Each structure stands twice: as C-alpha cells, then as structure tokens.
Amino acid sequence: MNLSKIPSQDDIYIVDDSLWDQLQELTEGDVSSCYQCGVCTAVCPWGLFGGESLSVRALIRSAQIGIQDQNENLWLCTTCGQCNAYCPRGVDVAKIIRALRLLAWDAHTVQAGLPSLLWSIYWNNNPWSQPPSQRENWIGSQHVPLFDPDHHEILLYIGCTSSYDRRAQKIALALVEIFHESAVKYGYLGENEPCCGESALSVGHLPYFHEIVLNNTKLFRDRGVRDVVTVSPHCYDVFKNHYPAVDGWIKPIHYTEYVEKLISDGRLSFSTTIGKRVTYQDPCYLGRHNKVYDAPRTVINAIPGIELIEMTEVGIDGLCCGGGGGRMWLETKAGERFSDSRVQQALETNADTLITACPFCVVCLEDSLKSIPECEMQVLDVAELVVKAL
Numbered sequence: 001m002n003l004s005k006i007p008s009q010d011d012i013y014i015v016d017d018s019l020w021d022q023l024q025e026l027t028e029g030d031v032s033s034c035y036q037c038g039v040c041t042a043v044c045p046w047g048l049f050g051g052e053s054l055s056v057r058a059l060i061r062s063a064q065i066g067i068q069d070q071n072e073n074l075w076l077c078t079t080c081g082q083c084n085a086y087c088p089r090g091v092d093v094a095k096i097i098r099a100l101r102l103l104a105w106d107a108h109t110v111q112a113g114l115p116s117l118l119w120s121i122y123w124n125n126n127p128w129s130q131p132p133s134q135r136e137n138w139i140g141s142q143h144v145p146l147f148d149p150d151h152h153e154i155l156l157y158i159g160c161t162s163s164y165d166r167r168a169q170k171i172a173l174a175l176v177e178i179f180h181e182s183a184v185k186y187g188y189l190g191e192n193e194p195c196c197g198e199s200a201l202s203v204g205h206l207p208y209f210h211e212i213v214l215n216n217t218k219l220f221r222d223r224g225v226r227d228v229v230t231v232s233p234h235c236y237d238v239f240k241n242h243y244p245a246v247d248g249w250i251k252p253i254h255y256t257e258y259v260e261k262l263i264s265d266g267r268l269s270f271s272t273t274i275g276k277r278v279t280y281q282d283p284c285y286l287g288r289h290n291k292v293y294d295a296p297r298t299v300i301n302a303i304p305g306i307e308l309i310e311m312t313e314v315g316i317d318g319l320c321c322g323g324g325g326g327r328m329w330l331e332t333k334a335g336e337r338f339s340d341s342r343v344q345q346a347l348e349t350n351a352d353t354l355i356t357a358c359p360f361c362v363v364c365l366e367d368s369l370k371s372i373p374e375c376e377m378q379v380l381d382v383a384e385l386v387v388k389a390l
Contacts (some may be wrong), residue, residue, distance in 0.1 A: 171384060178262075309351050
C-alpha cells in the first residue's frame with residue numbers, strides 16, 4: 001500500500017448541510033446567485049501583489065457546498081466593492097464575506113485581535129481602545145456647539161476615527177471651520193456621540209452590530225436628530241444602508257455632498273487662489289458603495305487655481321487604500337499594502353498633493369508616502385484643501 005496516498009487529517013473536510021441554510025438567510029439569497037464565473041477573483045486588488053491572490057470564488061464555493069474550512073483569507077477582504085461592481089449576477093459579495101465571518105465568530109476561529117476590537121467598542125464606545133472621556137479632545141480651542149434640534153440645521157457626526165486619531169482630527173477641525181465660515185447652524189453630540197458600529201459590522205459580528213443599531217436609533221430619536229452630516233464615508237454608509245430602523249427618518253449625507261451644496265447655494269465661496277496640481281483618491285465606501293464620485297471633484301474644481309489630474313484607476317476602478325473591511329485593525333505586511341501601490345499611481349501624475357475624502361484613506365496613504373525617501377507629495381482631505389482657500 002502506498003502510504004503517501006492516504007489522506008491526512010488536514011485533507012478531510014466535513015460537509016455541513018445547515019451551513020447553506022444559514023448563509024441563505026444571512027445573505028438574503030445572494031449566496032445562491034453566484035455561478036462561479038471567477039470575475040470577483042480576477043478583479044480583487046489582492047491579485048496585484050504577486051503570489052496567490054485572494055480567491056473570492058473559492059470562499060463562496062466552499063460555503064455553497066457546505067464546507068467551512070476556516071480559511072484565513074476570509075479576513076483579507078477589505079470589502080472594497082470591486083467585485084460587486086463587476087459581478088454579472090449583481091451578487092453582494094461583501095454581504096457574503098460578512099456572513100462567513102459571523103460563522104467564524106460562532107466557531108471561535110476569528111483572527112487574533114478582533115475580540116479586543118469588539119471589547120473596546122463595548123467598554124470605550126470606540127474601536128481605538130481610547131477612553132470615552134477623551135472623545136471631545138479633538139476640539140482643542142474650537143467652539144463646537146452641542147446639538148439642539150430646535151436651533152440647528154444638521155447634526156455633525158464626527159465618528160470614532162476623527163475623534164481619536166490625531167491625523168484624522170484635523171479633518172474634523174477643518175470641517176468645523178468650513179461650517180463656521182458658511183454660517184451653518186450645526187451641533188454635535190459631544191461625549192454622548194456613539195460609535196456607529198461599522199467596525200463591528202465589517203468584521204462580521206452582526207448580532208453585536210444590531211444591538212448597537214438599536215441603541216443608537218433610540219439615542220437619535222430622543223435627541224431629535226434628522227439630518228446627519230458625517231466625516232467618514234464608513235459612517236455615512238452604515239447609517240444609510242445598514243440602519244433599517246431609521247430609513248426615511250434620518251437623512252445621512254457625506255460632508256463632501258453637503259459642502260458641494262453650500263457652494264452651489266452661495267453660502268461658501270473662496271477668496272484665495274491655490275496653485276496646486278492635485279489628484280484624487282476615490283474612497284471605496286463613498287464611491288463604489290454609494291456612487292458619490294462627482295461631489296468631491298466638484299468641490300475640488302471650485303477652488304481657484306486647482307488643477308485636478310486623475311490617476312489611471314478612478315471611479316468604479318479606483319484602488320482601495322486597504323483600510324476597509326476591518327483591515328484597519330489588522331496588520332498588513334509591508335509590500336502587501338494597497339496604499340503603497342496607490343501612492344505610486346499618484347506620483348505618476350506629477351501632482352504635488354493627493355486628495356481624498358475618508359479618514360482611513362488619509363491615514364493609510366500618508367503612511368505609505370512616509371516610506372518613500374525624499375517624497376514631497378502630501379496627503380490632504382477635501383475639507384483641509386477647502387480651508388486653505390478660505
């Protein structure tokens with residue numbers, strides 16, 4: 001007998017028929033629409049980094065036949081939506097990934113570090129492992145009024161990243177300056193601002209996310225919140241597409257759309273000419289997930305003296321920064337960071353400034369630029385660029 005042909009324990013897969021029923025329910029039938037064409041794997045950004053790419057098709061196929069093989073590649077997905085954009089069947093692949101991650105939570109096979117992420121949201125009301133008492137520290141010397149539905153047009157939702165990350169705090173401060181300049185009547189929730197729950201959703205812990213949604217929905221109702229302007233596209237997306245209880249009641253809008261309206265209504269104008277050649281990074285959760293491509297570019301082009309030069313991959317084809325889908329909370333090896341490739345594309349335009357409209361993008365892209373010796377390109381958020389022209 002040839003012992004080399006005897007299958008090892010690692011070669012044995014257990015087929016679980018109940019897995020199919022669970023995935024059908026969790027994905028609302030999307031998992032059955034996949035017919036294994038492989039487009040998702042072909043367009044996945046992980047294919048840009050050599051070696052074996054992330055086989056989205058293999059993950060879905062294993063799930064379809066009832067195999068949950070605890071594939072660590074499940075946690076590589078940034079839920080950037082590139083596969084969704086090109087799927088001929090219109091499958092919401094990100095929804096399937098989140099469902100598979102939920103099953104991994106149930107099986108206690110999640111990536112190391114992710115339980116700590118959820119505990120931080122639970123204890124600290126943020127995923128950054130920072131004390132809730134410091135949520136208002138981003139304000140500094142600025143005056144930011146607390147939200148009053150009787151006197152304010154909008155609620156400014158800062159979000160956890162712009163509340164705690166030092167670099168992203170500058171984006172929130174820039175937006176506050178824009179609102180003051182435009183005489184916008186706004187307020188925020190101060191230390192009572194809740195985590196939107198996007199981090200829990202992105203790593204697939206759907207029961208905890210739904211608990212967050214219920215708590216936040218009650219808070220927003222009690223505070224009389226209706227129009228919400230968010231700093232982060234991730235917060236915008238989660239309020240718009242994953243808070244069913246507030247559908248038609250609160251109206252979330254990303255700040256770039258709101259600033260575009262301030263300009264068109266004549267409430268915001270520019271007094272300074274900015275002589276800059278810029279290029280723009282489309283955030284995945286603003287662009288592909290919510291089809292907001294024009295508003296940021298309209299704002300950029302409204303600034304006197306700006307020359308906008310597009311990169312080779314823009315709009316629906318824009319390259320993810322690598323921070324979505326929970327990847328902000330996991331280590332990515334050097335040489336495998338999407339932002340490294342993206343800043344190279346930006347440098348090829350000969351622009352002096354890389355503009356984006358997402359705190360995750362700003363942090364990831366800036367880190368990648370720092371690794372390039374003597375690189376003079378800077379990363380700015382749209383809000384920061386606007387302030388320079390005021």
